[in-house]
Amino acid sequence: MTERPTLDEARARLKELGYLDARVDRLLFRPVFAGRGGAFLPAILIGAFAAALAAVAAVEASETGFASSPLSVLVLFLFVFVGNLVPAALLAAVLGAAAERSRRPGLDATLAALAAAGVIFGLWITGTYGLARELSLRSLIWGIPVAASALFLAAAVRLGFLARALAASGSLPGRQARRVFAAAAAVGLLAAILLFATRREPPAAEAPRVSPRKVPTIVLAVDGLDLDGAGKDEGAARQLSAGAIGWWPSAPASPPELWTNLATGASPAAHGVRALARVRPAGSPLALRPPFGTSWLLRGIGPRVGLVANAPVSGADRRRPDFWEVSASAGIPSLSVGWWAAAPWPGATVVENRMILARAKSGVEADRIAIGIFAADVGNGFGVGTVYLPGCDIERDDPRALGEARRGIETLLAEWIARARRSDCVLVVLAADSHPRTPGALGRIVVFDGDASPRSVRIRPEDAAPSILARSGVPAARDLGGAPVAALFAAGSVETLTVASWGPRVVPAAAARPESDREYLEKLRSLGYLK
Amino acid sequence: MAPAVAVELVHAASLVLDDLPSMDDAPRRRGRPALHRVHGVATAELASVALLARAFEVVAEAPDTTPGARVRIGRELAAAVGASGCCSGQAADLSADPAAVTLDDLEAIHARKTGALFVAAVRGGAIAGGAGERLLTSLTKFARNLGLAFQITDDLLDLEGDPRTMGKDAGRDAHRANFATILGAPSSHRLVDELLESALAALSPLGRRAAVLADLARVVRDRRS
Numbered sequence: 001m002t003e004r005p006t007l008d009e010a011r012a013r014l015k016e017l018g019y020l021d022a023r024v025d026r027l028l029f030r031p032v033f034a035g036r037g038g039a040f041l042p043a044i045l046i047g048a049f050a051a052a053l054a055a056v057a058a059v060e061a062s063e064t065g066f067a068s069s070p071l072s073v074l075v076l077f078l079f080v081f082v083g084n085l086v087p088a089a090l091l092a093a094v095l096g097a098a099a100e101r102s103r104r105p106g107l108d109a110t111l112a113a114l115a116a117a118g119v120i121f122g123l124w125i126t127g128t129y130g131l132a133r134e135l136s137l138r139s140l141i142w143g144i145p146v147a148a149s150a151l152f153l154a155a156a157v158r159l160g161f162l163a164r165a166l167a168a169s170g171s172l173p174g175r176q177a178r179r180v181f182a183a184a185a186a187v188g189l190l191a192a193i194l195l196f197a198t199r200r201e202p203p204a205a206e207a208p209r210v211s212p213r214k215v216p217t218i219v220l221a222v223d224g225l226d227l228d229g230a231g232k233d234e235g236a237a238r239q240l241s242a243g244a245i246g247w248w249p250s251a252p253a254s255p256p257e258l259w260t261n262l263a264t265g266a267s268p269a270a271h272g273v274r275a276l277a278r279v280r281p282a283g284s285p286l287a288l289r290p291p292f293g294t295s296w297l298l299r300g301i302g303p304r305v306g307l308v309a310n311a312p313v314s315g316a317d318r319r320r321p322d323f324w325e326v327s328a329s330a331g332i333p334s335l336s337v338g339w340w341a342a343a344p345w346p347g348a349t350v351v352e353n354r355m356i357l358a359r360a361k362s363g364v365e366a367d368r369i370a371i372g373i374f375a376a377d378v379g380n381g382f383g384v385g386t387v388y389l390p391g392c393d394i395e396r397d398d399p400r401a402l403g404e405a406r407r408g409i410e411t412l413l414a415e416w417i418a419r420a421r422r423s424d425c426v427l428v429v430l431a432a433d434s435h436p437r438t439p440g441a442l443g444r445i446v447v448f449d450g451d452a453s454p455r456s457v458r459i460r461p462e463d464a465a466p467s468i469l470a471r472s473g474v475p476a477a478r479d480l481g482g483a484p485v486a487a488l489f490a491a492g493s494v495e496t497l498t499v500a501s502w503g504p505r506v507v508p509a510a511a512a513r514p515e516s517d518r519e520y521l522e523k524l525r526s527l528g529y530l531k
Numbered sequence: 532m533a534p535a536v537a538v539e540l541v542h543a544a545s546l547v548l549d550d551l552p553s554m555d556d557a558p559r560r561r562g563r564p565a566l567h568r569v570h571g572v573a574t575a576e577l578a579s580v581a582l583l584a585r586a587f588e589v590v591a592e593a594p595d596t597t598p599g600a601r602v603r604i605g606r607e608l609a610a611a612v613g614a615s616g617c618c619s620g621q622a623a624d625l626s627a628d629p630a631a632v633t634l635d636d637l638e639a640i641h642a643r644k645t646g647a648l649f650v651a652a653v654r655g656g657a658i659a660g661g662a663g664e665r666l667l668t669s670l671t672k673f674a675r676n677l678g679l680a681f682q683i684t685d686d687l688l689d690l691e692g693d694p695r696t697m698g699k700d701a702g703r704d705a706h707r708a709n710f711a712t713i714l715g716a717p718s719s720h721r722l723v724d725e726l727l728e729s730a731l732a733a734l735s736p737l738g739r740r741a742a743v744l745a746d747l748a749r750v751v752r753d754r755r756s
Contacts, residue, residue, distance in 0.1 A: 004713060004716065005713065007714065007718040007721060007722065008633055010714055010718065010722060011725070013634055013635065014638065014679075014722075014726075015637075017638055017642075018675065019638075019679055019726060020676070020726060020729050021672060021676075021729060021733075049591050116677075166731070297626075503679065
């Protein structure tokens with residue numbers, strides 16, 4: 001027998017003899033005969049892969065130092081990949097149904113492929129555009145692997161579509177010109193270049209011009225204070241009824257989310273604080289929020305295999321400045337005690353929530369510690385001073401302890417309302433409940449400003465921070481969700497000037513504190529915050 | 532319908548001849564004793580000639596077909612059977628030296644022995660239906676690729692098939708060179724897939740009208756007998 005030809009040699013010779021003469025997609029035939037269900041499997045996997053790559057590219061362009069932690073990159077990639085499998089499968093099912101009914105499978109497959117590639121480009125461009133503070137050349141370089149993955153996805157979608165159409169109809173279109181997809185990738189990259197180049201950077205933060213105020217603004221933030229239900233705190237309700245009241249309908253939220261809304265004047269989408277605990281790649285400042293249906297994976301399995309760790313919410317998760325950070329940046333000595341997601345800030349004295357809770361065995365004790373620290377420090381020339389008191393929220397299920405916590409609050413209110421009446425300060429009481437039990441319960445900002453008469457106006461929670469700052473002489477930012485409510489304060493006392501923005505909050509990545517994080521999480525569990 | 536009947540008659544004649552002792556000397560065909568084993572060689576030869584003659588008779592009498600189309604179909608069929616088709620292919624096959632046969636030799640044998648009748652079958656039907664030259668070219672491509680895929684599958688079945696499902700003895704061609712023995716089974720399977728891909732792609736100008744022909748590709752790939 002003559003020497004055996006190889007497959008390639010046989011293929012080449014048969015082509016010369018006039019066989020294998022059609023331009024076909026080599027990957028197409030097998031999936032058709034392998035079964036209809038498998039036709040879109042490569043597209044689903046490549047789609048989830050490409051989406052994960054686009055997400056990593058967008059985050060890398062926006063998070064300083066993110067790519068220096070390979071674990072962070074890996075975790076985010078796996079996280080988005082798994083999270084996108086279900087939507088990719090659903091889209092594949094839709095495409096499959098469309099393919100079986102298509103009368104022009106060649107054209108329709110190409111359109112579906114272009115749409116799939118467009119989705120990937122869209123994810124990357126909008127993600128990078130929205131997240132990155134500065135769009136550098138590096139942002140565009142990420143476009144190369146993203147474009148490659150989008151092209152692979154386009155090819156897989158087209159093949160899957162054709163395979164399904166072929167399985168349904170027996171009609172196989174010839175191979176389309178690949179130039180269509182190459183051109184689409186070029187268009188995607190060009191669109192990214194144009195968008196990135198013409199992007200208007202967020203307005204630079206203007207140095208707040210402060211109109212000095214003679215008296216400090218004191219903010220008492222009381223969580224879980226029931227002023228509406230059958231078992232409401234009658235004493236506090238009576239005390240607060242003498243102030244100017246701004247109110248809003250309460251809605252359930254995690255305590256950090258609610259109180260960060262109030263402290264930043266921004267929505268959760270803008271400030272980024274939503275939950276008590278987040279999932280972080282070990283050693284990374286990046287926080288991940290599990291997409292629908294993937295929480296079990298990230299929270300349940302991730303920590304066990306050492307990929308991620310549960311971490312309590314912190315100031316590193318917050319993207320907008322709290323009001324005391326703005327006032328401190330404006331040169332007003334500022335004090336903050338016990339707030340959620342607080343962090344050290346230049347010019348401010350900040351006592352973090354975790355420091356209070358670490359020393360407290362109960363809500364009553366937490367209030368007592370916070371009030372003690374606040375009372376000791378607030379007399380040291382601060383222009384803005386605030387304390388967050390969680391006692392009523394923590395003790396809501398223990399009537400005896402709740403009564404004790406309420407008495408502590410009433411004492412504190414009495415003291416500060418008296419000072420406000422003497423015009424020693426402007427008193428702002430934030431009374432809100434992250435777990436409202438009474439239908440129709442309200443959140444409130446109650447202001448005691450000299451001899452201003454009691455009144456009641458509806459406001460938004462996001463109005464609180466700009467109102468506090470405007471009364472302290474700091475111009476409000478126009479890019480906030482909220483605005484100053486002058487009606488709550490003494491006539492003419494609220495700063496009317498505004499600035500475009502207080503700017504983004506840029507915080508150096510905090511060093512991971514795994515030991516401290518564990519203790520804090522345990523404390524949150526023991527106080528009933530975490531189950 | 533007439534061209535299809537004619538092709539089947541020609542095919543049956545070729546199988547009777549192929550099984551004769553002077554050819555493949557096959558004892559069984561389609562699970563039953565070969566014709567010459569039951570009725571003798573002479574009767575089998577006469578039956579084969581009769582089948583061939585009947586095939587051309589059917590074409591000549593084809594209803595609903597123009598005289599010109601009948602002539603063209605008859606010519607296609609004659610080319611598939613005659614000196615440029617089955618006969619020369621069989622002659623080349625019988626005289627081939629298994630130790631010296633090349634890929635080109637195999638292709639030449641199969642293109643005439645098997646492929647020619649595939650081409651005639653497809654083109655005959657298309658001519659009867661009034662197909663133009665462009666369509667005929669596409670269908671010829673389809674038939675050539677499908678025919679070779681069919682033949683390689685046949686070789687693979689002889690190498691790997693189950694005699695109970697094939698209806699004939701396996702391994703009878705083991706001493707003869709074929710695609711499966713020259714290329715090996717994995718490469719032959721791959722080649723079958725690619726030939727079928729090309730066959731299907733050649734049908735693209737016909738769209739859904741070619742669904743029945745496209746199904747043939749599936750039949751060829753999945754055949755077990």
